[in-house]
Amino acid sequence: MSNNKVDATLDITDVVCPVTFARTLLKLEDMMVGEVLEVFLNDGEPLQKVPKSITDEGHKVILIEKVDSKYRMLVERGE
Known part of the structure; x- marks a missing residue:
């Protein structure tokens, strides 16, 4: 972790x-710039598309790791 x-x-x-x-x-829109959002998501389409879409919106994916049967992603809110 x-x-x-x-x-x-x-x-x-x-x-x-x-x-x-x-x-x-x-959820990111409710947060302040620089804050970190922890997201739990499934393998497959969510894991393939959500990180790319979030990055395209100007946020930074800090970490993606497998936790049991799902994935944990940390995202730093951009401007």
Whole structure:
């Protein structure tokens, strides 16, 4: 596990694309620039698309790691 400070957590393992990206983006919009969002997501389409879409929006993916049967992604909110 990473030692990055997490400011908020979001679990999107119960939704499918494109709702996974929309929920993540909405959560980031509620955060301050520089804060870190911890996102739990599933393998497959969410893991392939959400990190790229988040980066395209100007946010920084700090970490993606497998945790049990899902993935943990840390995102630093951009401007």
